[in-house]
Amino acid sequence: MSRPKVAFFDFTSCEGCQLTVVDTLQTHPELLDAVEIVQFREAMTEKGEDYQIAFVEGSCARKSDEERLARIRQQAQIVVALGACAHLGGINAIRNRLPLEAVVNCVYNENGDWSETHPYGRPRLSDRLINVEPTAKPIEAIITVDAILPGCPIDREEFARVTRQLLQGSQPRVPDYPLCVECKFKENVCLFQRGQVCLGPVIRAGCGAICPTYGESCEGCRGPISNPNMDSMQSVLAEAGLTADDLLSRFSMFGTYQMMKLE
Amino acid sequence: MSKVQLEVHYLTRVEGHGNIVIDAADGELKRCELQVVETPRFFEAMLRGRPYTEASHITSRICGICSVGHATTSLQATEAALGVIPSEQTQLLRKLNFLGEVLDSHILHIYMLVAPDFVGTGSVFPLAKSHPHVVLRALRMKKLAGDLCAVIGGRHTHPITMCVGGFTHLPGNRELEEIRARLEAMREDVTATVELFKSLTFPPFERVTEYVALRKPDEYTFIGGTITSTDKFELPVSDYREVTNEYLSPHSTAKHTRHHRDSYMVGALARFNVNYDRLHPRAQEAASALGLKPTCANPYLNSAAQVVEIVHCAEEAIALIDALLKRGIEPEAPKRVEVHAGEGVGACEAPRGTLYHHYRVGDDGRITGANCIIPTGQNLANIEADMRALVPTILNRPQDEISLGLEMLVRAYDPCISCATHMLDVRFE
Numbered sequence: 001m002s003r004p005k006v007a008f009f010d011f012t013s014c015e016g017c018q019l020t021v022v023d024t025l026q027t028h029p030e031l032l033d034a035v036e037i038v039q040f041r042e043a044m045t046e047k048g049e050d051y052q053i054a055f056v057e058g059s060c061a062r063k064s065d066e067e068r069l070a071r072i073r074q075q076a077q078i079v080v081a082l083g084a085c086a087h088l089g090g091i092n093a094i095r096n097r098l099p100l101e102a103v104v105n106c107v108y109n110e111n112g113d114w115s116e117t118h119p120y121g122r123p124r125l126s127d128r129l130i131n132v133e134p135t136a137k138p139i140e141a142i143i144t145v146d147a148i149l150p151g152c153p154i155d156r157e158e159f160a161r162v163t164r165q166l167l168q169g170s171q172p173r174v175p176d177y178p179l180c181v182e183c184k185f186k187e188n189v190c191l192f193q194r195g196q197v198c199l200g201p202v203i204r205a206g207c208g209a210i211c212p213t214y215g216e217s218c219e220g221c222r223g224p225i226s227n228p229n230m231d232s233m234q235s236v237l238a239e240a241g242l243t244a245d246d247l248l249s250r251f252s253m254f255g256t257y258q259m260m261k262l263e
Numbered sequence: 264m265s266k267v268q269l270e271v272h273y274l275t276r277v278e279g280h281g282n283i284v285i286d287a288a289d290g291e292l293k294r295c296e297l298q299v300v301e302t303p304r305f306f307e308a309m310l311r312g313r314p315y316t317e318a319s320h321i322t323s324r325i326c327g328i329c330s331v332g333h334a335t336t337s338l339q340a341t342e343a344a345l346g347v348i349p350s351e352q353t354q355l356l357r358k359l360n361f362l363g364e365v366l367d368s369h370i371l372h373i374y375m376l377v378a379p380d381f382v383g384t385g386s387v388f389p390l391a392k393s394h395p396h397v398v399l400r401a402l403r404m405k406k407l408a409g410d411l412c413a414v415i416g417g418r419h420t421h422p423i424t425m426c427v428g429g430f431t432h433l434p435g436n437r438e439l440e441e442i443r444a445r446l447e448a449m450r451e452d453v454t455a456t457v458e459l460f461k462s463l464t465f466p467p468f469e470r471v472t473e474y475v476a477l478r479k480p481d482e483y484t485f486i487g488g489t490i491t492s493t494d495k496f497e498l499p500v501s502d503y504r505e506v507t508n509e510y511l512s513p514h515s516t517a518k519h520t521r522h523h524r525d526s527y528m529v530g531a532l533a534r535f536n537v538n539y540d541r542l543h544p545r546a547q548e549a550a551s552a553l554g555l556k557p558t559c560a561n562p563y564l565n566s567a568a569q570v571v572e573i574v575h576c577a578e579e580a581i582a583l584i585d586a587l588l589k590r591g592i593e594p595e596a597p598k599r600v601e602v603h604a605g606e607g608v609g610a611c612e613a614p615r616g617t618l619y620h621h622y623r624v625g626d627d628g629r630i631t632g633a634n635c636i637i638p639t640g641q642n643l644a645n646i647e648a649d650m651r652a653l654v655p656t657i658l659n660r661p662q663d664e665i666s667l668g669l670e671m672l673v674r675a676y677d678p679c680i681s682c683a684t685h686m687l688d689v690r691f692e
Contacts, residue, residue, distance in 0.1 A: 012302045016327020016420040022375075023409060023419065026402045037388070043375065044386030061302045091324045094309040106308035132302060152324065153420045214417030214424045215431030219320065253317060 004167060007039035007051035008082075009072060011058030011065050012092050012136060016153045017083035018043075018057055024156040031160060034167055051075060053166060055149075057082040059092040059136040066142050073143040078166060081138065081145045084152035084221045089257030091152070092136035096256055100134040138257060147172045152221035152254065155207050175205040176225050179218050183209035191217045192240040197250045201236060202228040220254045283669060285650070290658055295651045297643055297673070310633040315341050315602075315624050316427060322620065322635065323421045326679065328371070330421045331364040331412060332613030333620075333635075335486060340620040341427050343607025347598050352590065353429045354486075356415055359583045360422065361485045361611070362576040363411035367419075368614035369531070369569040369576075370408060372677045373460065374401035377566045380671050381463050397459065400452050404573075407445050411580065414438045428598030436592060443584040446577055453577050457549045460570045465563040466668060470652045472645055473524050474533035474558065475506060477612050483534070483541035483575060485612045491537050493558055494523065500610035503619045507636050519644045520636070526644035529616025530676065531568035532559060546575035562649055565675045602628040613638055615677050639678045646676055 008018055022043060025032055038048030054076035060066060073079055084090035095103045139145060149155075149162055162172040179200040183190075186209050191198040198217035200209065204225050211218050237247060252259060286294035306325055310318055319337040323330035335357055342349065349357075374397070375387040384390060391398045409419040414434045416422025424432040477488030477500070490498040490506055498505055506527075507520040521527070535542075535550070539557040542550070550556070553567045608621045616638030623632040649672055657665050 012304060014324050014327040014330070016324070016330065019327045020420055022371075023405075026406055032388075040386075044388060045379075046385045061304075065302075091309070091321060092304060094313075094321070095305045098308060103305045103308040104303075106311065107303060107305050153327065153418075210418060211423050213432075216417075216423045216426070249314075253313075253321065 003034060003036045004053055005038045005048065005051040006035045006053045006055070007037070007048070007072075007076070008041070008055045009039070009057065009068075010041065011056065011068075011086070011139070012061040013058030013083065013085040015057065017085075017149075017151075020153045020156060021055070021082075021159060024159050027156070028160045031163055035163075049075065053078045053080065055080045055082045056086050056139055059085040059089050060139055060142050061092060061132050061136045063131070063133065069139055069142045078146045079139075079143065080147045080149060080162070080166070081140065082149050083154050084150065084223070084254055086139045087148045087150050088221075088223045088254055089136055089138045089141075090221070090254050093257035093260075094252065096135045096260060100132065104132075136257070148174060150174060150204055150222035151207055152219075155210075158206055176227075177205055178225055178228070179203045179205045179207070179209050179212075179222075181205055182207070183212050185209075186213050188212045192236055192242075195240065197242055197246045199247070199250055201233050202230075202251075217250070220251050224251075224255065224258065283650070283673070285654055285669070287654060287658055290655065292651060292654055295647060295654060297647050297650070299643065306635060307633045310622070310630045313630050315345065315600075315622075315628050315630060318622060318630055318633075319425060319427070320421075325635065325637070327420050328368050328679065329364060329613045329615065329618075331360050331416060331425075332611055332618055334416075334422050334425050335361055336609040336611040336613070336618050336620045337622075338425060338427055339487065339609025339611070340607045340622045341609075341624070343609060344605035344622050344624045345427070345600055345603065345607070346605065347428050347600055349429055349598060350595060352587070352593055352595060353598075355583060355587055355590075356430060356434070357425070358486060359580060359587070360412055360415040360425070362580045362583070363408050363415070365485065365614050366573060366576045366580070367405055367408035367412065368677075369573050370401060370405045372614075373456075373566055373569055373573075374398075374405075376677075377671075377674060378459075380667070380674070400455060404449060404452050404456070407442070407449055410445075411442050414442055426597050428600055429595065430597065433592050433594065436588060439584050439588060439592075443581060443588075446581050446584070449577060453574055456573060457552055457570055460567060461552055461554075465561065465567065466671065467561070468563060468649075468653055468656075468672070469560040470562070470649055471558075471560045472648065473522055473527040474536040475522065475527050475529050475617060475641075476534040476537040477610060477617060478538055479541070481541075483538050483543070483579070487610060488612075490610070490617070492522065492527065493533075493536050496522070500619070501608050503608060503610060503621070503636070507619065507641065509636065509640075518636075518640050520641045521644055526648045527641065528562070528645045529638050529641050530565055531572050531614075532562065532565040533616060534612055535559065535568040535571060542571065543575045543578040545578050546571050549574040562645075562672060563675045565677065569677070602626075615639055615679065616641060639676070642676050642678065646673055646678070 038051050054072050081087040085092055149159055165172040182205045183200055191212055196217045199220040200218040202224050203218050203220045204222040282298040284294055284296045318341055319334040322337045323334040325333050379387055412419045417424045417432060424430045474493040477484050478491035479488040506522050509518040509520050511518055536558045550571045555564060555567050604626045606623045610619050618638055619636040621634040622630055625631045657668050
């Protein structure tokens with residue numbers, strides 16, 4: 001039997017998840033033997049268009065991204081959202097709150113308070129080149145996604161496990177219970193008791209509660225669980241003297257797209 | 264062949280994706296552009312309104328390979344704005360983490376992305392069969408660099424523990440001792456790396472330009488210093504805009520920069536040229552073994568300068584761990600921050616060159632303005648200038664040689680990992 005052909009694609013992202021894949025392959029060389037990688041721009045020049053499994057990193061931010069995603073969907077039997085940008089929209093969606101013109105001006109300085117010294121005047125960058133949509137989206141907003149690998153970046157062991165499950169023909173499962181479960185197993189001191197806003201009670205576990213374990217409250221990069229206990233969340237917040245706004249402010253780092261959808 | 268048109272598709276990751284366009288007829292170069300068509304991500308806009316505590320966590324997501332560089336530079340800018348001076352221990356740990364990332368990034372670049380060019384393969388994967396000991400060595404070294412970052416940052420990509428005023432979690436003595444032992448054992452691999460790159464012949468192209476890097480009186484600096492150039496300029500980092508002079512180029516979503524010449528170069532070769540005298544003696548030895556002398560004007564040798572920095576960083580990391588173990592890790596909390604309005608600039612030597620973050624913070628501790636200047640952006644104009652000088656000298660060569668020459672040139676600048684491979688989809692007419 002021939003090995004399944006796998007391709008990696010990147011859209012708007014930092015490409016840290018693909019790097020995590022490269023790192024994972026160092027410790028799980030058996031995965032390299034089980035598949036044939038036909039496209040992985042970060043690591044190889046060759047480019048094959050015949051593949052069964054597509055791992056997609058990054059958010060959809062341009063019209064042309066939508067077309068490219070549709071082509072990937074058409075070719076691949078299985079599409080996996082690789083990391084928070086693809087899964088949630090993530091950090092890229094923070095800008096969705098602002099009008100596109102303001103966002104563009106902020107960086108390309110039509111109003112120009114950061115680059116008044118530049119020598120060639122202020123050539124306007126063509127709209128064709130910038131060409132972004134007002135909303136950075138998760139890929140699920142454009143195409144059907146068969147499996148997710150949450151996180152910013154993805155968790156190495158979860159990548160290895162999900163890939164094995166895909167190769168075995170089973171539907172990969174990632175946890176759908178709160179991060180607090182894993183955090184308790186780690187015997188971490190609850191960060192609410194230190195007066196910090198932590199998203200653990202409403203965010204999907206699976207990272208081993210890595211941020212609270214290293215003293216930083218959960219940033220929500222793995223996205224919300226499907227059935228959060230909001231009553232309990234509110235009492236936790238009240239006990240800590242915090243408000244729902246504090247929680248939402250934290251949540252907006254990775255969850256702006258989801259928040260705006262609910263509004 | 265009187266007409267050469269190269270269409271380079273998907274250069275990627277100079278903040279992402281780009282194209283190279285070369286158009287020449289009868290030996291005359293009409294057009295020579297490094298088009299950057301990457302989707303802009305608008306980090307400067309994203310930061311506005313966010314609490315200062317989030318800035319380093321958000322900006323580390325600019326780049327998966329130099330997230331420690333962004334986080335460190337971001338913290339410096341925030342701390343400058345809020346008047347926070349981190350403890351000596353914090354500074355030592357940040358340095359150590361930084362060295363880990365430079366090692367990781369350079370090892371990845373020279374072995375996985377540059378080396379395949381010299382054996383004529385499209386990726387490192389075939390080398391695993393043809394040169395297994397080389398690939399295994401690269402993986403071993405890279406794993407150690409990543410593990411070093413994880414011991415300090417909690418995670419290799421996007422550090423968790425680094426925060427304004429210090430760390431939320433500190434490494435244990437035993438973790439540092441274990442990394443130290445592995446770094447010592449790695450010396451053999453480092454020597455083998457120098458030997459390998461000594462045996463390679465780099466293209467002999469030279470073009471003198473201005474080399475810019477941070478410099479400190481007492482060390483080969485990666486975090487902070489004075490902006491220094493081979494054209495004898497010295498400026499405090501707060502005056503960075505006098506050097507960078509960012510401008511928009513109509514064919515690039517990444518902004519370009521220029522100082523007093525049309526372009527300048529940052530990165531390993533620039534650091535080598537500016538700070539040769541600050542290198543560890545073993546790194547200087549490696550440089551002579553590789554035939555590298557300051558001021559070196561061959562951009563292809565940026566890869567060789569990265570090899571020299573691997574030697575330096577490995578030695579420096581051992582020395583830093585010794586210094587940390589001698590002091591003993593103090594269980595200290597991050598410095599307290601008095602929130603007030605302020606403005607500050609941070610500058611570091613990220614693996615690909617000088618990185619600047621500049622923030623304004625409001626009374627409420629929220630970011631009101633931000634500017635980030637990325638090394639690759641600073642190199643774009645210089646890469647184009649190199650291409651303009653190089654292309655006429657190689658126009659009479661076979662087409663695949665021209666492509667490879669250009670591909671290797673852009674790759675030598677290490678313009679953020681992903682662009683380095685699959686740089687050129689070349690079309691000849």
